[in-house]
Amino acid sequence: MDASDYITTHAEQFKEQLKDLLRIPSVSTLPAHKADVQRAADWLVEDMRRIGFRTAEAIPTAGHPIVYGEWMGAGAGAPTLLVYGHYDVQPAEMADGWLTEPFQPVERDGRIYARGAIDSKSNVMAQLKAAEAMLATGGAPVNLKLLFEGEEESNSENLSAFVAANRERLKADVVVICDGSMADREQPDMYYGLRGVVSMELEVFGPKQDLHSGHFGGTVHNPIQALAEIITRLHHPDGSVSVPGFYDDVEPLSDEERAELAKALPWIESEWRDVAAAPAQWGEPAYNLHERIGARPTLEINGIAGGFAAEGFKTVLPGRALAKISCRLVPHQTSHKIYERVRAYVMQIAPPTVRVEMRLVSIGEPLLIDRHSASVQAALRAYETVWGKRPNFTRAGGSIPVAVDLQRELGAPLVLLAFGYKGCGAHGPNEHVYLDMWYRGMATMIAFCREIAG
Amino acid sequence: MDASDYITTHAEQFKEQLKDLLRIPSVSTLPAHKADVQRAADWLVEDMRRIGFRTAEAIPTAGHPIVYGEWMGAGAGAPTLLVYGHYDVQPAEMADGWLTEPFQPVERDGRIYARGAIDSKSNVMAQLKAAEAMLATGGAPVNLKLLFEGEEESNSENLSAFVAANRERLKADVVVICDGSMADREQPDMYYGLRGVVSMELEVFGPKQDLHSGHFGGTVHNPIQALAEIITRLHHPDGSVSVPGFYDDVEPLSDEERAELAKALPWIESEWRDVAAAPAQWGEPAYNLHERIGARPTLEINGIAGGFAAEGFKTVLPGRALAKISCRLVPHQTSHKIYERVRAYVMQIAPPTVRVEMRLVSIGEPLLIDRHSASVQAALRAYETVWGKRPNFTRAGGSIPVAVDLQRELGAPLVLLAFGYKGCGAHGPNEHVYLDMWYRGMATMIAFCREIAG
Numbered sequence: 001m002d003a004s005d006y007i008t009t010h011a012e013q014f015k016e017q018l019k020d021l022l023r024i025p026s027v028s029t030l031p032a033h034k035a036d037v038q039r040a041a042d043w044l045v046e047d048m049r050r051i052g053f054r055t056a057e058a059i060p061t062a063g064h065p066i067v068y069g070e071w072m073g074a075g076a077g078a079p080t081l082l083v084y085g086h087y088d089v090q091p092a093e094m095a096d097g098w099l100t101e102p103f104q105p106v107e108r109d110g111r112i113y114a115r116g117a118i119d120s121k122s123n124v125m126a127q128l129k130a131a132e133a134m135l136a137t138g139g140a141p142v143n144l145k146l147l148f149e150g151e152e153e154s155n156s157e158n159l160s161a162f163v164a165a166n167r168e169r170l171k172a173d174v175v176v177i178c179d180g181s182m183a184d185r186e187q188p189d190m191y192y193g194l195r196g197v198v199s200m201e202l203e204v205f206g207p208k209q210d211l212h213s214g215h216f217g218g219t220v221h222n223p224i225q226a227l228a229e230i231i232t233r234l235h236h237p238d239g240s241v242s243v244p245g246f247y248d249d250v251e252p253l254s255d256e257e258r259a260e261l262a263k264a265l266p267w268i269e270s271e272w273r274d275v276a277a278a279p280a281q282w283g284e285p286a287y288n289l290h291e292r293i294g295a296r297p298t299l300e301i302n303g304i305a306g307g308f309a310a311e312g313f314k315t316v317l318p319g320r321a322l323a324k325i326s327c328r329l330v331p332h333q334t335s336h337k338i339y340e341r342v343r344a345y346v347m348q349i350a351p352p353t354v355r356v357e358m359r360l361v362s363i364g365e366p367l368l369i370d371r372h373s374a375s376v377q378a379a380l381r382a383y384e385t386v387w388g389k390r391p392n393f394t395r396a397g398g399s400i401p402v403a404v405d406l407q408r409e410l411g412a413p414l415v416l417l418a419f420g421y422k423g424c425g426a427h428g429p430n431e432h433v434y435l436d437m438w439y440r441g442m443a444t445m446i447a448f449c450r451e452i453a454g
Numbered sequence: 455m456d457a458s459d460y461i462t463t464h465a466e467q468f469k470e471q472l473k474d475l476l477r478i479p480s481v482s483t484l485p486a487h488k489a490d491v492q493r494a495a496d497w498l499v500e501d502m503r504r505i506g507f508r509t510a511e512a513i514p515t516a517g518h519p520i521v522y523g524e525w526m527g528a529g530a531g532a533p534t535l536l537v538y539g540h541y542d543v544q545p546a547e548m549a550d551g552w553l554t555e556p557f558q559p560v561e562r563d564g565r566i567y568a569r570g571a572i573d574s575k576s577n578v579m580a581q582l583k584a585a586e587a588m589l590a591t592g593g594a595p596v597n598l599k600l601l602f603e604g605e606e607e608s609n610s611e612n613l614s615a616f617v618a619a620n621r622e623r624l625k626a627d628v629v630v631i632c633d634g635s636m637a638d639r640e641q642p643d644m645y646y647g648l649r650g651v652v653s654m655e656l657e658v659f660g661p662k663q664d665l666h667s668g669h670f671g672g673t674v675h676n677p678i679q680a681l682a683e684i685i686t687r688l689h690h691p692d693g694s695v696s697v698p699g700f701y702d703d704v705e706p707l708s709d710e711e712r713a714e715l716a717k718a719l720p721w722i723e724s725e726w727r728d729v730a731a732a733p734a735q736w737g738e739p740a741y742n743l744h745e746r747i748g749a750r751p752t753l754e755i756n757g758i759a760g761g762f763a764a765e766g767f768k769t770v771l772p773g774r775a776l777a778k779i780s781c782r783l784v785p786h787q788t789s790h791k792i793y794e795r796v797r798a799y800v801m802q803i804a805p806p807t808v809r810v811e812m813r814l815v816s817i818g819e820p821l822l823i824d825r826h827s828a829s830v831q832a833a834l835r836a837y838e839t840v841w842g843k844r845p846n847f848t849r850a851g852g853s854i855p856v857a858v859d860l861q862r863e864l865g866a867p868l869v870l871l872a873f874g875y876k877g878c879g880a881h882g883p884n885e886h887v888y889l890d891m892w893y894r895g896m897a898t899m900i901a902f903c904r905e906i907a908g
Contacts, residue, residue: 214782214853215851218751218754224777225686225689231678239672272673278674278808279806303761304678306755314757354732
């Protein structure tokens with residue numbers, strides 16, 4: 001019996017184990033669930049030990065524990081994989097619109113419904129059960145280091161420091177980030193790009209206090225209006241960002257990459273129509289929707305406030321107005337440089353009738369994985385073996401800060417593996433996972449290990 | 455003894471009576487003070503009867519009572535004055551920064567400190583005591599109708615209907631609005647213009663829901679940005695309003711009127727430096743500060759909201775954004791016409807990438823009193839007699855809706871009389887009135903009655 005057969009013969013048992021883990025409400029953002037997060041960590045450690053991991057522990061942090069296990073049975077001559085996943089989940093309550101209790105997993109129509117089903121306990125369990133299948137059938141062809149975080153949903157507060165402090169221990173030939181999902185149940189995606197994000201505040205000060213708009217209207221540059229004028233000048237009419245130097249460090253798209261990105265475009269467009277559904281598309285006309293989302297940087301106004309905007313009406317001429325702004329970054333832009341350019345430009349265009357302050361809030365660098373690297377090519381072949389289709393290369397618009405941290409600290413080639421479907425309600429009610437995709441995920445991981453071992 | 459001597463001999467007694475009225479916390483906006491407002495109304499009715507008013511009553515409304523009294527002793531051949539004032543006050547608490555209890559009047563440095571001292575019980579009492587002085591010394595040269603409102607601080611909800619239903623009863627040759635204040639303690643102002651105000655909401659809708667700015671940023675016209683673009687296009691760079699037709703109905707300023715307005719300019723500029731104190735003045739370059747505030751219409755953004763603007767940061771791409779907008783109007787602009795022009799222009803410039811809604815919130819028409827009218831000229835002479843200085847003609851930027859109502863319903867010439875000083879803290883802590891100005895106010899009213907009687 002090989003590892004793939006083992007999955008088939010143990011499918012029911014694996015499913016019951018997944019349900020066991022889903023029953024533990026490991027909500028990392030709610031202090032009341034602290035013991036549950038620990039319980040989930042202990043559950044994983046116990047399962048790691050049971051299936052043959054010599055090293056398996058729940059490592060305490062200032063927040064929730066990091067679960068770490070090693071199986072080095074492939075020997076020093078074999079490659080080593082470090083696999084990242086997370087076992088904590090978002091809060092969930094029946095009142096949010098669940099049809100069944102979020103922490104009482106229910107099987108229906110080939111899916112398991114529960115909080116964490118897609119994000120991300122099915123991924124953690126796919127890794128663990130793939131390892132079990134390999135270890136129970138002669139051993140894995142690679143050494144395995146499994147790193148499961150308990151704080152992904154609460155800003156990964158302690159992971160970055162842990163990785164930096166354990167570089168030797170976590171050392172690997174390939175780092176696998178197992179999270180996220182694909183746009184089609186039958187057509188896998190191969191994510192190779194994630195945008196960075198730098199966030200900032202822009203505050204405009206006018207009169208020294210809120211004024212009566214009758215007594216002073218027409219003599220003071222209204223801070224809301226001044227802010228609107230500044231915001232308007234941050235983009236050209238065609239949707240491109242007008243901050244000087246904003247695009248200087250953006251790596252241009254090659255024709256080859258554009259051809260790859262075009263393959264996933266129909267799914268991106270379909271999702272846009274379903275979820276965004278704005279009156280019209282918008283953005284840089286020279287780039288298609290997939291390129292705008294994944295391969296082009298943006299400047300977005302995430303919030304604005306000034307004066308009186310609640311129910312009712314006050315004829316105030318406000319003393320200040322605030323905007324929250326973030327830029328999504330692509331290689332080789334860097335957070336600090338982009339912030340400085342936005343800040344300098346805002347200061348330059350700020351009218352002399354107001355005073356302007358800019359504040360940096362947070363940074364996060366972009367990530368781009370070489371599509372032609374051996375590990376990405378191995379992943380492509382592994383997907384094709386199991387799903388019968390070559391994955392579409394995809395660049396995501398969001399950010400996975402831990403991926404950037406792992407790349408920076410460990411210096412090993414990175415691969416992003418996703419086994420679930422986008423429409424499974426991550427963070428929402430009635431979150432679920434398709435069981436067939438879950439089993440395929442295990443098989444894909446086994447195939448990937450074989451490909452890496454060569 | 456003439457009426458002016460009566461004031462002098464009764465100065466102490468009048469002051470104690472003012473304190474008695476100030477002790478009644480007639481806060482019209484707080485239901486808990488409903489009985490106090492009634493008590494203040496009854497106090498006024500009683501005083502009216504005591505000084506010789508045949509008719510004096512507290513007329514119930516759906517809200518707080520209207521105090522109305524008539525003295526028609528001058529006879530059918532004499533002119534009749536209708537005098538408007540209000541006896542309700544704003545809330546006040548020690549915690550707001552009062553040095554002494556707001557409803558326990560204290561005399562200090564020639565002033566009385568108490569809530570309502572300047573806004574507007576001293577005005578009501580100046581009218582009542584001027585009437586007392588005239589009636590006690592041979593009678594007034596004019597017939598007097600005193601109309602004291604108890605809801606001025608809570609939107610005058612019932613006054614307009616009362617006036618419309620009592621046109622015959624309130625009929626007068628001159629209507630006096632006694633409220634407001636002057637910019638200098640020694641230099642009276644003669645207000646002859648008030649701006650109207652029309653308020654509206656502008657809401658911009660983009661994607662059908664809030665989006666993740668990573669997943670969709672760069673493909674959707676951010677509603678905050680679209681709103682900023684619309685707001686930016688509502689003004690020309692020089693500060694003038696760019697809505698087509700906005701200035702069409704504005705009565706141009708004559709050289710003579712501009713010369714009059716220039717006289718009060720130093721006080722307007724001084725107040726701007728003290729209260730507004732923005733980094734620089736702003737507004738239509740062809741008009742000075744007094745003209746911009748009182749004689750020119752404006753379009754002001756009173757509030758803006760969209761996305762996440764609280765403490766912290768959320769990288770949301772919001773589904774909508776809202777602005778509250780109001781226009782201050784001058785003759786002969788009208789609320790509905792200006793709203794329609796703003797609405798039509800916003801709809802015209804709204805980009806096709808978003809959906810825009812406009813909503814009318816409230817209207818109020820502007821007021822301009824003929825400076826050359828007999829009643830205004832009479833008021834000028836009355837001020838000059840008492841203060842030794844001819845008042846500066848002043849146009850105010852704010853609005854007194856009741857003035858417009860009275861003008862429309864009664865059709866009589868209007869005069870705005872103010873006896874207090876602007877720096878007396880209306881609506882704020884440590885509100886006060888200068889006693890010398892208060893006595894001069896009574897004398898001015900007596901002189902005005904004589905001037906009107908001819």
